[in-house]
Every structure is written in C-alpha cells, then in structure tokens.
Amino acid sequence: MAVITPTPPLGAAADGVARPVRSRHFVRLKLRVMGNNLRGQGWRIGLFIGGLLAGLWFAGTGFLMLAAPGLGDYPQGMLLTTGFGGALLVLGWLLLPLVFFGVDESLDPARFALLPLPRRTLVAGLLAAALVGVPTIATGLATLGTVLSALLLGGALAGFVQLVGIAAGLVLCVVASRAITSAFAGMLRSRKVRDLAAVLLAVLAALLGPLQLVVIGGLGNADWDRLADIARIVGWTPLAAPYTMGFDVVEGRLWAVPVKLLIAAVTVLALLAWWARSLESAMVGSASTGTAKAATGELGAPVAQLFPRLLGRTPRNRYGALVARETRYWWRDMRRRANLITVAVVGVFVPALINVGGSGGFVFGGDGPVDVGPTTSTTTVSLSMLFVGALATVTLANQFGFDGSAYAANVIAGVPGRLELRARVVGFSVYIVPMLVVISAGLGFLLQEPGWIPIAAGTLFAAYGAGLAVNLVISVIGAYSLPETSNPFALNSGAGMAKSLLAFVAMIAAAVAAVPMVVATAVLGDVWVWLALPVGLGYGVGAVLLGLYITGDLLDRRMPELLATVTPRR
Numbered sequence: 001m002a003v004i005t006p007t008p009p010l011g012a013a014a015d016g017v018a019r020p021v022r023s024r025h026f027v028r029l030k031l032r033v034m035g036n037n038l039r040g041q042g043w044r045i046g047l048f049i050g051g052l053l054a055g056l057w058f059a060g061t062g063f064l065m066l067a068a069p070g071l072g073d074y075p076q077g078m079l080l081t082t083g084f085g086g087a088l089l090v091l092g093w094l095l096l097p098l099v100f101f102g103v104d105e106s107l108d109p110a111r112f113a114l115l116p117l118p119r120r121t122l123v124a125g126l127l128a129a130a131l132v133g134v135p136t137i138a139t140g141l142a143t144l145g146t147v148l149s150a151l152l153l154g155g156a157l158a159g160f161v162q163l164v165g166i167a168a169g170l171v172l173c174v175v176a177s178r179a180i181t182s183a184f185a186g187m188l189r190s191r192k193v194r195d196l197a198a199v200l201l202a203v204l205a206a207l208l209g210p211l212q213l214v215v216i217g218g219l220g221n222a223d224w225d226r227l228a229d230i231a232r233i234v235g236w237t238p239l240a241a242p243y244t245m246g247f248d249v250v251e252g253r254l255w256a257v258p259v260k261l262l263i264a265a266v267t268v269l270a271l272l273a274w275w276a277r278s279l280e281s282a283m284v285g286s287a288s289t290g291t292a293k294a295a296t297g298e299l300g301a302p303v304a305q306l307f308p309r310l311l312g313r314t315p316r317n318r319y320g321a322l323v324a325r326e327t328r329y330w331w332r333d334m335r336r337r338a339n340l341i342t343v344a345v346v347g348v349f350v351p352a353l354i355n356v357g358g359s360g361g362f363v364f365g366g367d368g369p370v371d372v373g374p375t376t377s378t379t380t381v382s383l384s385m386l387f388v389g390a391l392a393t394v395t396l397a398n399q400f401g402f403d404g405s406a407y408a409a410n411v412i413a414g415v416p417g418r419l420e421l422r423a424r425v426v427g428f429s430v431y432i433v434p435m436l437v438v439i440s441a442g443l444g445f446l447l448q449e450p451g452w453i454p455i456a457a458g459t460l461f462a463a464y465g466a467g468l469a470v471n472l473v474i475s476v477i478g479a480y481s482l483p484e485t486s487n488p489f490a491l492n493s494g495a496g497m498a499k500s501l502l503a504f505v506a507m508i509a510a511a512v513a514a515v516p517m518v519v520a521t522a523v524l525g526d527v528w529v530w531l532a533l534p535v536g537l538g539y540g541v542g543a544v545l546l547g548l549y550i551t552g553d554l555l556d557r558r559m560p561e562l563l564a565t566v567t568p569r570r
Contacts, residue, residue, distance in 0.1 A: 059138040080228065083244055087234050329402070462517045
C-alpha cells in the first residue's frame with residue numbers, strides 16, 4: 001500500500017511543528033505558482049520568454065539614457081533625468097496597470113482569507129512576492145543608470161546614496177501600483193461610485209494634453225534653466241524624492257538626503273496602510289446593499305426581468321437571452337466594466353491629444369504663449385479616429401477569458417458559434433456605439449468644424465468594424481485564463497505579456513484593415529465629406545459579417561479547447 005505524505009502547509013515544517021510565516025514563504029509560493037502555470041503550456045512559456053526579452057530591452061535602454069548625464073559630465077542633465085524621469089516612472093507604475101498591462105496577482109489575497117495570518121505578515125509577504133517579477137527587475141536595472149551617473153559626478157558617497165534612493169523608489173512604485181489597483185477594484189465593486197471613478201480617470205487623462213503643450217513648449221525653446229527649476233520642485237515631491245537623493249550629494253546638499261528619504265518612507269507607509277485596508281475588502285468580499293425589487297406578478301415577469309429595459313424589443317429566444325446576458329455582464333462584471341471605462345477615457349483624450357494638442361493654437365515661449373496657427377486637417381482627424389476605433393475593440397481579444405469556467409454552460413448547450421459571437425458583438429456594441437457617436441460629434445464641435453463629423457464618424461465606425469472582425473478571431477485562437485479574484489486588473493504570471501501582445505497585434509491589424517478610409521480622406525477631399533459616413537458604416541458592417549462568418553466555424557471546432565484554455569488552473 002502506497003503511503004501519501006501530505007505537503008506541509010505554509011509556514012509549517014516537515015515535522016508538523018508550526019513555524020512563523022515569513023516573507024520568503026510568499027516568494028517561494030509565488031515562484032511555485034508561476035512554475036505550475038507555465039508547466040505544459042508552450043505558448044505561455046513563449047510569452048514569458050518574450051516578456052523577459054522585452055524587460056531586458058527596457059532595462060538596457062533605460063540604463064543608457066539615465067547614465068548619459070554622468071558619462072557626458074552634465075550635472076544638470078542628471079537633475080532632469082532623476083526629477084522628471086523618476087516622477088514619470090512612478091506615474092507609469094500607477095496608471096499603466098489600470099489601462100493596459102494589468103497587475104500580476106499570482107497570489108490572490110482572497111486565498112489567504114481563512115488562514116490565521118496577521119495583516120502585517122500578509123502585506124509584507126505580498127509585497128515581497130510583488131518585488132519578484134519581470135517589471136520590477138527591469139525597472140531596478142534601468143534605474144541603476146542613475147547610480148552610475150551619481151558615481152561619476154559625485155564619487156562613491158553619491159553613488160551609494162543614489163543606490164539607496166532607487167531601492168526606496170522601487171518599493172514606492174510597487175506599493176503605489178498595488179494600492180491604487182486594489183483600491184480602484186474596490187471602487188468598481190460599488191456601482192454607486194463607478195461614475196465618479198470614470199470622471200476622475202477622464203480628468204486625469206485630459207491633463208495629458210496641457211502637459212504635452214508645456215513640455216513641447218519648454219523643449220522647443222530650450223529653456224533648460226526653467227526646466228531645471230521645475231525638476232528641483234518635483235524632486236521634493238513623493239514622486240521623485242528618492243530618485244534625486246544622489247544629485248543632492250553631487251551638489252553638496254547632504255542635509256536633503258535624510259529629508260527626502262523620510263518623504264519616501266512616509267509615503268510608502270501611508271500607501272501600505274491604504275493597501276492593507278483594501279486587502280481586507282478583497283479577502284472578505286462585499287455584499288450587495290441594493291434593494292430588491294418586488295415581483296410584479298405579471299405573466300412572464302421573471303423572464304422579462306432578465307432583459308434590460310434597453311433591450312425591451314429583443315426576441316425572447318436563445319439569441320435574445322445571450323444578448324441580454326452580455327449586456328448585463330458588461331455593466332456589472334468588474335473586469336468588463338473596467339475595460340469600458342478605459343475605452344471611454346482613451347476615446348476622450350486621444351482625439352484631443354492628436355487634434356487639439358497638435359493643432360497649433362498656443363505654445364509657451366519665453367515671452368508667453370505664441371500662436372502657431374492651426375495645423376489640424378481632415379486627414380489628422382481620420383487618423384485619430386482610426387486609432388480610437390481600433391483600440392475600442394481590443395478588450396474583446398480575450399472575451400472568453402472573462403467567462404472562465406462558466407463558458408462550459410455554452411459548450412454543453414451547444415450554442416452555435418456564429419450565434420454566440422453575434423450576440424457578444426451586439427451586447428458589447430450597446431455601450432460602445434453611443435460612445436463613438438459622442439466622440440465623433442464632440443470632436444467636430446471642439447475643432448469648430450461640424451462639417452468634419454461625417455469623416456470622423458465614418459472612419460471611426462470602419463475601424464470599429466474592422467477591429468471587431470480581427471478581435472473575434474483572436475479571441476478564439478489567442479484566449480488565456482484570468483485569475484479568480486475580485487481585482488479586475490489582476491493577471492496571471494506571464495499574462496501581462498499576452499495581453500499587451502494581443503492588444504498590439506489586434507490594433508495593428510484593425511488599423512491596417514481600415515487604412516483605405518484615411519487614404520480616401522486624403523485623396524478625395526471635399527467629395528469625401530458626403531461619402532465618408534455611409535461608406536464607413538458599410539465598411540464596418542461588412543467587416544463584422546466577414547469576421548462572424550470566418551470565426552463562427554472556427555469556434556464550433558474549438559469549443560472544448562477554448563474552454564480548457566480559459567479555465568483557471570488551481
């Protein structure tokens with residue numbers, strides 16, 4: 001008879017005697033989970049290797065850029081790179097997980113809910129595990145370039161202080177990223193604050209346009225002294241305080257080092273406290289506090305309640321049920337809702353950034369704002385709409401991953417592929433199409449060119465239709481599983497590379513497919529104003545029908561494999 005020896009639990013020795021749980025246990029557990037996720041998954045191993053190569057490229061490029069001031073004996077350049085570069089690095093860690101890469105949550109906090117772990121132990125362990133990853137290592141290697149600059153400009157003491165500073169900055173980046181994604185996940189669980197969250201993100205994105213004008217104006221006039229003064233101020237904020245410590249030693253301000261280190265420490269502790277509170281919410285969950293509606297007692301009322309009011313005329317059959325399900329899921333599921341907010345934000349700031357921020361107007365010169373005249377054209381508007389339309393559909397590249405193991409119900413029921421995909425497209429378009437209409441009309445009135453609205457709308461709908469066709473195919477052949485967690489931004493190890501790679505491929509393919517609309521805008525001129533909207537609508541609808549025809553048969557053949565792919569591995 002075989003004897004099975006149970007694996008000792010976390011923090012326990014092989015002899016059964018309990019041992020204190022340390023941070024190293026969380027690191028070992030994450031590495032084991034990462035290994036299990038990669039085992040037997042060739043495509044995941046390939047994506048993981050691709051992520052490593054991309055991380056090495058980022059680390060090497062960043063190292064050379066940040067080391068350039070020291071190699072060129074340019075102290076003011078070190079101030080600019082550490083001040084502005086450090087602030088941009090922290091902001092990137094804050095915002096990019098929300099809108100693009102997601103956050104690696106191989107160790108889901110909810111898994112530890114039943115374990116008697118103190119909050120301090122759990123936070124410290126999850127932080128240590130978060131520090132073990134490709135983005136963290138790549139960021140650390142890139143910022144070592146500032147250590148070389150400090151060493152060459154200020155000697156060994158400056159290099160050592162800068163090394164301490166980038167270590168503190170790396171912890172700040174990771175803690176800030178985890179705190180903001182965990183807190184934003186809690187916000188999205190409450191539908192009462194989702195509108196506030198969308199507004200805050202939109203305002204934050206809208207600030208990128210004025211920021212771009214200020215930066216371009218400053219660089220164009222080469223007023224490096226003014227930029228250096230701004231960098232000094234930024235260096236006293238929590239965003240860049242740890243990264244500018246070495247430069248203070250170079251300039252002989254040793255008293256500033258402990259002050260900036262204190263600023264970084266206080267910021268990290270505050271973020272840790274914030275993260276700890278949101279962790280409890282993620283572990284315990286949140287109960288719905290909405291009031292239940294009383295049954296009407298009318299015939300068919302339970303079935304009617306499954307259909308939103310917006311879909312009141314949808315047929316009460318299998319297709320109508322799938323459309324109603326998708327419509328409700330896109331509004332109530334946290335992950336899907338987060339993607340809708342991302343589309344709304346990108347649709348607001350990308351056209352403004354390209355057309356308004358680059359349309360001339362005013363730049364800031366030495367004598368004040370200078371009018372450089374308008375440069376926006378119908379071709380520029382069409383290009384910006386091409387990007388927005390392609391990006392609006394990227395979230396469908398892993399639409400089956402949102403379902404996870406729940407997709408088994410559709411497989412067992414034998415839902416035809418074309419029927420399911422058509423219902424998913426309609427359920428998604430219920431929210432996206434009104435956004436596209438508002439974006440097209442809003443851009444035309446913002447540019448004070450209402451006559452350009454048909455061109456913007458035509459290109460936008462053509463790119464949207466092409467993007468739907470491309471992402472339908474990708475969603476069947478390139479799906480990946482998502483972790484079972486309450487954090488809508490969480491991804492399994494290696495899935496961040498998959499998400500970014502699929503998004504990049506989908507955007508390029510959709511943009512290429514819709515390029516004829518931009519070419520027609522540039523060639524036909526005024527005639528295209530009357531043809532852009534009907535041609536764009538026909539182009540987009542035709543692309544969607546072609547995508548449904550091709551992908552429907554593909555989905556019918558790959559249903560079991562697709563279910564196995566999107567089912568999370570425990």
